[in-house]
Amino acid sequence: MQLPIKHIFFDLDHxxxxxxxxxQETLLELYEVYQLRALGxxxxxxxxxxxTENNHRLWAQYHLGQITKETLRExxxxxxxxxxxxxxxxxxxxxxxxYVRISPTKTNLFDGANKVLAYLQSKYQLHIISNGFKETxxxxxxxxxxxxxxxxxxxxxxxxxxxxxxxxxEHALQKAGAQKEESIMIxxxxxxxxxxxxxxxxKAIFFNPLKISRPADVEWEIAHLEELLEHF
Numbered sequence: 001m002q003l004p005i006k007h008i009f010f011d012l013d014h015x016x017x018x019x020x021x022x023x024q025e026t027l028l029e030l031y032e033v034y035q036l037r038a039l040g041x042x043x044x045x046x047x048x049x050x051x052t053e054n055n056h057r058l059w060a061q062y063h064l065g066q067i068t069k070e071t072l073r074e075x076x077x078x079x080x081x082x083x084x085x086x087x088x089x090x091x092x093x094x095x096x097x098x099y100v101r102i103s104p105t106k107t108n109l110f111d112g113a114n115k116v117l118a119y120l121q122s123k124y125q126l127h128i129i130s131n132g133f134k135e136t137x138x139x140x141x142x143x144x145x146x147x148x149x150x151x152x153x154x155x156x157x158x159x160x161x162x163x164x165x166x167x168x169x170e171h172a173l174q175k176a177g178a179q180k181e182e183s184i185m186i187x188x189x190x191x192x193x194x195x196x197x198x199x200x201x202x203k204a205i206f207f208n209p210l211k212i213s214r215p216a217d218v219e220w221e222i223a224h225l226e227e228l229l230e231h232f
Contacts, residue, residue, distance in 0.1 A: 005232065007178035008120060009197075010150075011163075011187030012130040015207045016113050016225075017140050022106035023055075024048055026099055034095060039086050051080045063131055063162050063192040073100070104139035109146075110209065112226040117149040120232060127152040129172050129185070131162045131192060152176050163189070164196025186228075194218055 013019040031037075031044040041047050055076045061067045067075075073096055081091045120126055128150050130137050134157040141147050154172045156162040163169070173183060184203040187193025195217070197204040205228075206221040208214065214221050222228060 004182060005124060005184050005203075006182040007125050007127060007173075007176050007184075008232075009127045009129050009172060009176075009183060009185045009202075011185075011189065011193050011207075012128050012137060012140065012146075013132050014188040015186065015193075016109055016117070016146065017144060018108040018110050020052060021108045022103055023052070025106055025108070026103040027051065029102065030095065030098060033098070034092050039081075039090055041084055041086070047080065047084060050084060051076065054079050054083075059131075060191070063164065063189065065162060065165075069133060069157075100136065104136040105143055107144045109144060110225055112224065114145075116225045116228050117146070119229060121149050123232065125151045125176065125178070127154065127172060127176050129154045129163060129168060129187075131156045133157060163187075163192035164199065166196070166200045169197060169200040169202060190215065190218065 010016055027048045028044055031041075031047060036044070036047060058067065058072045058076050062069070062072050077096050077099070078091055081095075082088065117126065126149050128137075128141070130153070132140075132155065134155045137153070137155050141150075141153065147153075152172070152175045154168065154175060156168060159168050159171050161167045169185075172178075173180065176183075180201045184205065185193055185197035186205045186207055187197075188207045188209075190206065194204045194206050198217070204218075204220070206214065206218045207225070208221045209223055211223055
């Protein structure tokens with residue numbers, strides 16, 4: 001499918017940067033450092049799975065402006081520890097800070113990311129629109145070698161609103177010098193990336209590696225980044 005596209009806007013976490021894989025590596029390390037087995041957490045994978053559920057739930061609330069950055073960071077591990085039976089006084093208070101310090105240094109990208117970005121960059125201007133926290137987003141971009149691919153990196157903390165708020169898409173187009181009809185958004189979040197972009201009037205591609213059932217209002221989806229090579 002050939003489109004009159006000049007600008008491609010990507011989400012970062014869960015779309016290019018493999019958030020869950022990088023989180024798992026970090027949590028496996030911290031499981032040993034903090035000796036969580038001694039706290040009664042006998043399964044590292046159970047801990048990771050419960051954290052992942054809580055983190056996804058809290059991020060969905062953060063996207064919609066229902067909670068603050070501080071609440072997200074305070075609650076995602078605290079809730080996980082308490083739900084798995086750790087007493088409040090035994091919850092390791094430094095765990096979140098160590099996670100935030102280590103996780104952004106991980107460099108796992110989704111399969112094909114570098115190949116696809118190199119190809120697209122030769123034909124289009126590429127940009128990032130991220131709801132991620134500024135300091136961690138910039139670290140991820142730098143250490144993963146992603147900066148050379150992208151012309152503009154728009155971070156919600158700088159703009160003052162999160163996707164799906166239309167103001168962040170308006171700001172991104174202004175920064176990129178782009179028009180709606182020549183732009184497209186690619187991301188994994190139905191609410192933040194896809195419906196947010198569509199409500200603003202942008203075409204959007206749902207990155208759906210888990211192959212969840214596609215809602216009727218989502219026109220275009222891919223399960224692998226290399227599928228983009230067939231369309232652009």
